[in-house]
Amino acid sequence: MNEIAGTRVRMIATMPFDDQRPGTSGLRKKVTVFRQPRYLENFVQSVFDTLALPPGSALVLGGDGRYYNREALQIIIKMAAANGIGRVLIGRDGILSTPAASCVIRQHGASAGIILSASHNPGGPQGDFGVKVNGANGGPAPSVLTEAIYTRSRALSAYRILDAPDVALERLGQSRLGEMIVEVIDPVADYAQLMESLFDFTAIRALFASRFRLCYDAMHAVTGPYAKEILERRLGAPAGSVIHGEPRADFGGEPPDPNLVHAHELVRIMNGPDAPDFGAACDGDGDRNMILGRRFFVTPSDSLAVLAANARLAPGYAAGLKGVARSMPTSQALDRVAQQLGILCYETPTGWKFFGNLLDAGMITLCGEESFGTGSSHLREKDGLWAVLFWLNLLAVRRQPVEIIVREHWWTHGRHFYTRHDYEGLDPVVARCLMKQLRGRLGRLRGERLGTRRVRESDDFEYTDPVDGSVTSGQGLRLFFEEGARVVFRLSGTGTEGATLRIYLEAFEPDPARHHLDPQQALAGLISVVHDVVQLRQRTGRHAPTVIT
Ligand code: G16
Numbered sequence: 001m002n003e004i005a006g007t008r009v010r011m012i013a014t015m016p017f018d019d020q021r022p023g024t025s026g027l028r029k030k031v032t033v034f035r036q037p038r039y040l041e042n043f044v045q046s047v048f049d050t051l052a053l054p055p056g057s058a059l060v061l062g063g064d065g066r067y068y069n070r071e072a073l074q075i076i077i078k079m080a081a082a083n084g085i086g087r088v089l090i091g092r093d094g095i096l097s098t099p100a101a102s103c104v105i106r107q108h109g110a111s112a113g114i115i116l117s118a119s120h121n122p123g124g125p126q127g128d129f130g131v132k133v134n135g136a137n138g139g140p141a142p143s144v145l146t147e148a149i150y151t152r153s154r155a156l157s158a159y160r161i162l163d164a165p166d167v168a169l170e171r172l173g174q175s176r177l178g179e180m181i182v183e184v185i186d187p188v189a190d191y192a193q194l195m196e197s198l199f200d201f202t203a204i205r206a207l208f209a210s211r212f213r214l215c216y217d218a219m220h221a222v223t224g225p226y227a228k229e230i231l232e233r234r235l236g237a238p239a240g241s242v243i244h245g246e247p248r249a250d251f252g253g254e255p256p257d258p259n260l261v262h263a264h265e266l267v268r269i270m271n272g273p274d275a276p277d278f279g280a281a282c283d284g285d286g287d288r289n290m291i292l293g294r295r296f297f298v299t300p301s302d303s304l305a306v307l308a309a310n311a312r313l314a315p316g317y318a319a320g321l322k323g324v325a326r327s328m329p330t331s332q333a334l335d336r337v338a339q340q341l342g343i344l345c346y347e348t349p350t351g352w353k354f355f356g357n358l359l360d361a362g363m364i365t366l367c368g369e370e371s372f373g374t375g376s377s378h379l380r381e382k383d384g385l386w387a388v389l390f391w392l393n394l395l396a397v398r399r400q401p402v403e404i405i406v407r408e409h410w411w412t413h414g415r416h417f418y419t420r421h422d423y424e425g426l427d428p429v430v431a432r433c434l435m436k437q438l439r440g441r442l443g444r445l446r447g448e449r450l451g452t453r454r455v456r457e458s459d460d461f462e463y464t465d466p467v468d469g470s471v472t473s474g475q476g477l478r479l480f481f482e483e484g485a486r487v488v489f490r491l492s493g494t495g496t497e498g499a500t501l502r503i504y505l506e507a508f509e510p511d512p513a514r515h516h517l518d519p520q521q522a523l524a525g526l527i528s529v530v531h532d533v534v535q536l537r538q539r540t541g542r543h544a545p546t547v548i549t
Contacts, residue, residue, distance in 0.1 A: 007164075007178045008162070009161070009163075009178075010082075010160070010162075011158045011159070011160055012038070012159055012161060013157065014038040014042045014045070014156055014157065014159050015038070015042075015157075016153065016156055017039060017153060018154055019033075020043050020046070020150055020153035020154070021146075021147075022133075022146040022149065022150065023493035023494055024350060024493030025119060025130075025140065025353075026115075026132030026133065026146075027043055027132075028118045028119075028128060028129075028130040028494055028496055029130070030126070030127070030129070030496055031068050031124075031125055031128065031129045033129075034072070035068065040072055040076075041159045041161070042153055042156055042159065044076055044114070045156055045158075045159035045160065046150075046156055047133050047149055048080075049156070050148045050149045050152050051133075053085065053112060054111075056084070056085075057087075057111035058085075058086060058087040058088070058089060059080055059085045059088045059110060059114065060088070060090075060101055061073060061076060061077065061080070061090040061113070061114055062094060062095060062100070062101050062115060062187065063094055063095070063115060063117055064098070064116070064119075064221060064222040064285035064286070065093070065247045065249065066116075066117065066118065066123035066124075066250075066251070066284065067123050067125055067249040067250055068129050069094055070093075072116055072129070073090070073094040075161070076114060076116075077090070077167050077177065077182065078177070079159065081162040081164070081177045081178045081179065082160035082161050086179075087180065087181040088180065088182050088183065089108055090184055090185065091104075091187030092169065092170065092171075092184050092185065092186060092187055093169055093187075094116075095222060095225070095247070096187050096222075097191070097222045097223055097286030097384075097385075098119075098286055098287040098381050098382075099191065099286055099287055099382070100187055100188070100190070100286070101113050101115045101134065101381070102138035102379040102383075103191045103194050103379055104190055104191075105138040106138040106379070106380070111136050112134060112136060113133070114131060114132070114133055115133075115285070116129070116131060116132075117222075117284060117285035118496075119283055119285050120255060120256055120257035120262075120283040120284050120288060121255060121257075121284070121494070121496065122251070122254075122256075123248075123249060123250045124249065124250035124251075124253070127250065134380070134381075135356075137359075137380050138379055138380040138381065139352070139353065139355075139356040139359070139380025140351070140352055140381070142356065143353065143472065144470070162177065162178050164178065168184075169184055171184060172184050172185065187226075191226065192226070192229055192230050194378060194379075195385070197316065198317075198378055198386070198389070199314050199315065199390065199392070200314065200315050200393050200396065200397070201234065201235060203393065204235050204389070204393060204396045205235055205236050206396065207396035208235060208236045208238070212277050212278070212395070213241070213277050213278070214231065214237050214241045214276055214278045214279070215243060215269050215270065215278075215279045215280075216231055216237075216241055216243065216280050216281070217243050217244055217265065217266035217280070217281035217282075218243070218244050218247075218281075219251060219252075219254070219258065219281055219282070219284070220246060220247060220251045220252035220254075221244075221283065221284045221286070222247055223286040223384060223385055224244070224246055224247050225245075225247070228242050230385065231388075241276075244265070251284060256284035258281035258282055258288055258290035258372055259290060260290075261547060263281040266279050266280075267279075267292070270292045270295065271295050275295060277293075277294060277402070278291075278293065278392070278402060279291075279293070280388040280391070282384030286385060287382040288371070288382065289372055289373075289374060289385070289387040291303050291387065291388070291391055291402070292402070293402025293403045293406070296401075296403040296406070299370075299418055299549075300368065300372045300373070300374065301326075301368075301416065302333055302406055302409070302416070302418075303374060303387065304330070304333070304334050304366070304368035304374050305333035305334045305337050305409065305413070306394075306405060306406060306409050307366065307368075307374065307390050309337045309340075309413075310394050310398075310405075311365070313398070314390055314393045314394070316376075317366075321365040322362060322364060322365045322377075323338070323344040323345070323358070323365065324338050324345050324346070324364055324366045324367060325345065325346035325347070325355055325358055325366075325367040326345065326367065326368055326369065327347075327348055327354070327371075328348065328461050328475060328476055328488065329369075329370055329490065329502070329504040330368065330369050331416040331418040332416055332486075332506065332508070333413065333415075333418075334368070336413045336414065337413060340413070348367075348463055350369065350476070350490065352381060354463065354465070354472070355375070355380075357466075358466070359377050360380075362377075363467070364377070368382070369382070370420060370549075374390075407515065410512070411512050411515070414508055414510040415508075415515045416509075417506065417508075417517070417519045417522040418504075418505070418506045419504075419505050419520060419549065420502055420548070420549045421502070421503045421505070421545035421548055422501070422502050422503075422546050422547040422549075423500065423501040423502075423536075423545055423546055424495065424500045424546040425497055425500070425546070426500065426540055426542075427499070428499040430499075430539055430540060431498075431499035431540075432491070433539075434539055434540075435477065435491060437534075438477050438533070438534055442459065442477060443458070445458050445479065450481075450529045450532070450533060451525050451526075453482060453483075453525070453526070453529065454481065455479055455481060456480045456482050457478075457479075457480040458477075458478060458479050458480065459477075459478055460474060460475070460477055461475040461476045461488075462475065463475060475490070476490035477489040477490070479533075481507075481526075483507070484506075485506065485526060486504075486505075486507075487503065487505050487526060487529075487530050489530075490502050501540075503530055503545075505523045505526050506523075507522065507523055520548070
């Protein structure tokens, strides 16, 4: 073990910041905000003070490799040493995908983790940065904890940091920083082993041997090394199946967001004349996924429902599912599968942290969100590559094209047409006012006819956690129409500029003769209704959404 000099703990005066309230997924701000003097330190000290880990505890550290990752990690390592942490486990070069961090926390019995990522948000000096805090179960800190961190950040007067040189993160092995052990680990090994225990790698290898072709887009983000190791080396996908596999601090100048807009090269390949059989992409920190067939897009809500319906085909889920859960705005396709399987389907607010208690209590096995997130009890984060492997396992067993599998699913369960319209960069005052006025009208809308549909029910979604009884309110305004149609309005909790209004639209279609329709076409009536109901154009000056998924 190398002895690293430096044992002097310094107390540095800081001033409180009043904008460090974590959102849907950690504290997410512009890099320029994080680089203000004492800004990162203030938040990290608030985390250590709030967690109050017993001296000598183990902490997992890593990030998605985005701009400012390395500098921030050095600061956090020295602060960890000054705050009595006994051991930090850190991915080589400071890299750990979000699901891999969750895996390492659980497998090494760490008390907590700090993950540096702003997920799918853009990187680079003018891009976004973020700090997420995870607990001993490997999952995102619950709201009570993030609120306590926020309270602390507004009162802090000093932070603790070790006076020491930077720690080398390029080589695996242990070193010492003051009293603390720094262990640089292989970021892929634990995670890859966990994947091998869940899926039938032999069957997937046979699938690739049968000339099945995959295109996986790592979007120049953290999953490149994971995908090359697992898909190309362990499963035998031909070299080159992973595209954009070299992580870059600015993700190649594009948001690492796996959707039809930003994963444009993958989309072009999958729509091309010689398209591979299966396409997939993951986001900046590896927790989101997008699934594509040949000239066919699988909506995240449908992907979740298909995985639930076929779960028994994967060895890790062969015993069946205990229950399932989805975030409230996610389509109700999963509910139909749950009903058929005779298991419960829980509906939680947006944010992976809300699945934690259900997973810890063994009430659910599978869960997911419309925002390209799918996961299971194997970890406490959503897991992009896991979803890709689950699909590969399914394809290896069923030997049918992706499109046929999804169409058969609709045939059996009916199709939930679904779309999300995002209005980004709105004036926050205008956005909040729009939501407030709609909230005030919810009661009066009940029974009213809007366009061709009648409003059956309306509310502001409130969640009571069935495990600890905690109540989370104000989670989205819902209008339920007859025949299972639904519209949800909510403000995003992950943006860093202005406000983002998300409008989620869904309608159920049992008739297979109509399953071929384009969702925008099938939902056109509902789309025009929502524009009128909140006077979107008049209030925001916008004529079309910024992003449609
Ligand atoms: C985060 C959360 C997800 C959430 C998503 C969108 O994902 O972990 O649970 O669905 O943000 O949240 P919002 O609608 O508030 O922007 P990620 O991948 O960004 O960490």
